[in-house]
Amino acid sequence: MASSAERGPSAGADAEAKAPSFFERADHHDAVVQGLLSGVLPLKFAYAGSAAYTHDRLARGEGYQSVTGLGTLARRALSELREPGAGPVRLAEIGPGNGRHTAEVFRQLRQDKFPPVSYLALDFSETLLEVAAQRLHGDPLLATGLHHSFWDVESGPTAAIEEWRAGDAASLSVLFVGNTLGNLEDPVAALAHVRHSVRAGDRLILGVTLRDPADDVEALRAPYLTEVFEDAALEPLLALGIDRRLLDLSIVYDASADQVVGEVRLLGAVPAGEAEVPAGHTVRCFRSRRFDLDEVHAIVSAAGWKREADHLEPGTRHAVVTASSPG
Ligand SMILES: C[S@@+](CC[C@H](N)C(=O)[O-])C[C@H]1O[C@@H](n2cnc3c(N)ncnc32)[C@H](O)[C@@H]1O
Known part of the structure; x- marks a missing residue:
């Protein structure tokens, strides 16, 4: 069964055109809340529900391929x-x-x-x-x-x-x-x-x-430094109803695990189920290992x-x- 949450105010340029965010299954909502609280959000949620459409936009680009x-x-x-x-x-x-x-x-x-x-x-x-x-x-x-x-x-x-x-x-x-x-x-x-x-x-x-030893950190990060990627990576958190202006996404290369990581820092407190997550809390919302x-x-x-x-x-x-x- 699908549950839905209206998207909060958005700083994105295409905010007017964006359809409301939604979860595909009710248990995805709870799992994303869990990921937000724990600081690790499994990437599968960035493909389901409304995130499928942001992924589709991303997957049509050259950087993705x-x-x-x-x-x-x-x-x-x-x-x-x-x-x-x-x-x-x-x-x-x-x-x-x-x-x-x-x-x-x-x-x-x-x-x-x-x-x-x-x-x-x-x-x-x-x-x-x-x-x-x-x-x-x-x-x-x-x-x-x-x-x-x-x-x-x-x-x-x-x-x-x-x-x-x-x-x-x-x-x-x-x-x-x-x-x-x-x-x-x-x-x-x-x-x-x-x-x-x-x-x-x-x-x-x-x-x-x-992994290509010739790649420097900037070459590894480059395919992810786009608005389309940011939309795709943040979509599960937006489906929780979090105001996008409170989400600060950084793309970093984690050399110890050889992975490109998307990390969101909260710029203000946000509700997470019954709890509240404070400003400054970070969540890993993306990983792509080489x-x-x-x-x-x-x-x-x-x-x-x-x-x-x-x-x-x-x-x-x-x-x-x-x-x-x-x-
Ligand atoms: C990186 S995309 C790859 C898409 C396509 N195979 C390609 O080469 O462009 C990841 C795909 O795996 C699916 N996926 C991610 N995590 C999954 C999981 N835990 N179980 C099943 N499918 C998953 C996503 O929904 C998406 O369709």
């Missing part, structure tokens, strides 16, 4: 995993966002004469699932239409993949791209949840953003996957690592 990649590596990995003469392909994607990256992968696969696929989109954000479904609807690569289902990959395994397969023996690839892994609080646990949701022999196609390939390998292995191949694109910071489930 410089972080998430543009489909070439996922296409290459999928094409390589495809065994000649094998039966139908099932593809389950975790976190398709607004579907733009997926649409590009599909376009490239069609060019490769990849056979039609059965596709299941899984996401924490039901609103983004609708946005992605609209974008991908009617794509000629989708053999049996498009299915989608809510899943919080951080909370535990899902039965949705097995239900969708309905006893069919076709092999499955799980697409998990766009450096979503770098947004999660516990990447090993999330990948273990994925493994426990699939069968032995199923594949993982994991897209991450690599990896080196060895770290990705360690995470994939610690989650119980058997590593298969790495796909790198010279001149970019993107990598796709494939693995199979030993069951």
